Amino acid sequence: NAGVTQTPKFQVLKTGQSMTLQCAQDMNHEYMSWYRQDPGMGLRLIHYSVGAGITDQGEVPNGYNVSRSTTEDFPLRLLSAAPSQTSVYFCASSRVRSGNEQFFGPGTRLTVL
Amino acid sequence: SQQGEEDPQALSIQEGENATMNCSYKTSINNLQWYRQNSGRGLVHLILIRSNEREKHSGRLRVTLDTSKKSSSLLITASRAADTASYFCATEARTTSNNAGNMLTFGGGTRLMVKP
Numbered sequence: 001n002a003g004v005t006q007t008p009k010f011q012v013l014k015t016g017q018s019m020t021l022q023c024a025q026d027m028n029h030e031y032m033s034w035y036r037q038d039p040g041m042g043l044r045l046i047h048y049s050v051g052a053g054i055t056d057q058g059e060v061p062n063g064y065n066v067s068r069s070t071t072e073d074f075p076l077r078l079l080s081a082a083p084s085q086t087s088v089y090f091c092a093s094s095r096v097r098s099g100n101e102q103f104f105g106p107g108t109r110l111t112v113l
Numbered sequence: 114s115q116q117g118e119e120d121p122q123a124l125s126i127q128e129g130e131n132a133t134m135n136c137s138y139k140t141s142i143n144n145l146q147w148y149r150q151n152s153g154r155g156l157v158h159l160i161l162i163r164s165n166e167r168e169k170h171s172g173r174l175r176v177t178l179d180t181s182k183k184s185s186s187l188l189i190t191a192s193r194a195a196d197t198a199s200y201f202c203a204t205e206a207r208t209t210s211n212n213a214g215n216m217l218t219f220g221g222g223t224r225l226m227v228k229p
Contacts, residue, residue, distance in 0.1 A: 043219040
């Protein structure tokens with residue numbers, strides 16, 4: 001199993017550009033989520049999904065959009081990039097029942113100029 | 114705002130010593146989890162302790178949970194240079210929402226350096 005994969009690993013954008021961060025998992029996990037991690041800080045939840053067709057907002061959803069058309073994929077869209085979105089983005093997946101560990105992807109390092 | 118706060122923010126010890134990290138949180142929880150992050154990598158799950166448990170062991174890891182004080186500690190015994198990493202606690206809040214799944218809230222982490 002590849003686990004959780006993310007692409008790209010690195011990305012540089014200009015202010016106002018849009019892009020999609022890709023996330024895929026091959027563990028048939030119902031729950032998927034996106035976090036951002038800023039320097040010296042923990043992870044903050046952006047959006048999450050408990051299954052195909054179901055998404056919800058986390059702590060810091062503004063400026064981001066998600067969709068979940070399949071169990072495997074959970075892309076994160078930046079609608080109009082801003083310097084404040086410079087961060088490292090992590091995707092994670094798990095079984096949806098309480099008490100399950102989350103499996104993290106390797107992260108995407110995004111810089112917005 | 115973050116649910117958990119780790120203490121200390123940074124810890125430097127010699128190989129062979131024990132490392133203790135603490136985590137405090139604010140709301141009622143179903144469980145508390147500890148994750149490790151090596152520099153530039155994703156997080157890796159270490160151990161989970163449920164709200165009705167007080168102590169749990171896994172290899173060189175020992176986790177305690179005090180729900181009355183809303184706090185947890187992670188002890189790494191006989192540390193090794195390879196234990197150098199950031200350690201995060203994460204809480205799964207008790208919620209009645211069916212759509213919350215197992216949403217986690219992370220603390221700011223403790224950066225551990227183990228010197229050879």
